[in-house]
Amino acid sequence: MKEKHTLLGWITFLVFLFLLGPLVIIIGASFGPDNYLTFPPNGFSLKWYENVFHVEMFWTSFKISMLVALLGIVLSFLLGIPAAYALSRYQFKGKGFFTSFFISPIIIPGIVFGYGLLKYLVITYHIPIFPGVLIGHVVIMIPYVIRVISSSLMNFDYSVEEAAMSLGASRLKTFFVVVLPNIRSGIIAGILLAFLESFNNVDVSVFMTGPGVSTLPISMLNYVEYYFDPTIAAISVLFMLMTAVLIAAIERTLGLRFFTK
Template sequence: MTDSATASTPTMPRRTTRRFDLARTALFAYVVLFLLFILAPLIVVIGSSFEPRELLRFPPQGLSLRWYHQALNSDLFVGAAWNSLIIAVLATLGALLLGVPAAYGLARFDFRGREAVSGLLNSPLLVPELVMGLALLQILAGLHIASSLVTLTFGHILICLPYVVRTIHSAVLGVDRSIEEAAANLGAARWRIYLTILLPIIRPALYAAILFSFLMSFDNAVLSLFLVSARTSTLPISVYNYVQYSLDPAIAAVSTLLMAVSVVALFTASRLVPLDRIKQ
């Protein structure tokens, strides 16, 4: 019995190792398939943008920057891109001016109806943009206000505000109240505490809020569809309209440039707010 027991003992680590290898292989295969599922549409779009002929296809039958040149020299796309950039910057600033004080008040003050106010500020995350766009269009029509960059900016502020409020609210809750109380005991006014102490501490959250707001506004299509006009068309809306009557690689080139803008924004944010600071 002793010999048989000792003979069968070495087989246990082999089974464990074999199971571990199978699990690791399965995990690796899952990760590869998941990345292919996520990246395949992007690869198709990027590859199609280099097609030299007037046909959107993948893989391309050559390599050409013709459609990038056409997109960058198109009044339709360039004008819409400037509109998107202006609206995104203004919407981000508006969301910060409204959202940062609101988030601070929700985090630091106890008042009646605080939960209702918090729910109201975060409601754009729950209401479909299609519903919000239609409601805003009806309100503007009832007030006889024509669509413009101003009305479109207000609409984008509405969808950017929850991202600012949620991000800043979580950051303020993580700041020790004793820091503000110590500054107040030393004679600092509340606005001075707010500007010179609190905001520098939550600066990584500010960068994150700016990034989320800018990208949400710049890439927005559903809400903008109800509020744009011929003069205030944004880049996503121009891309949508262009696809309806033309399907050449220029649309792939514009989409690739949009992805490049998002990648640059994310890279800039990662340089401004390293991951180790976020974990802290």
């Protein structure tokens, strides 16, 4: 039994090493003083973190990524909240189909989905680059919004809504005054999760971006093609920190158990 536990411990250690090893290498390389990526670093320097803020391409694409993410949050919630409410509140024919339809963007492989958007939005309908990127990001954000809001609505007592309407409140007023305040934790978690999905997205952005419109992950890919310094490692560490902070905020707000049900 002891040997079995020891073997299981080593297997667990190797799995974590496989998963976390590349992150350790990136973090270590980001502090290297040399003009090329090396691990272990030959010293300690923060100049590559400083260089992140001096590369104009990163600043420009960062602003575009923020704009796309913020606009995408607004649009995905305008579409996702009513859809989540309808799917959670009512029983109707075809409910399973609509549930699968709204979740499908995260089931389809990202490359396939991105190519499909390129073919129909850009090539067929000649939609400008920025609106095309925004549409693509909204589509991939909606499933996360619906999943989170639906999870919150599962714990909502609809008798409270019915009581408000019986006292004279309209259905629309009840929705805004009674329902939404009671699922605010889910809304906050949905905002954070949708922001992460949009800001870190590569699959859709790599097909939809173009001249003058590029998100930060795509600018990072372009930078790697011509430069081999640890700047990319530094900005990757900043990405990891931002993601960790937002995931911690989601956990404190709603709890990650809602995403694994």
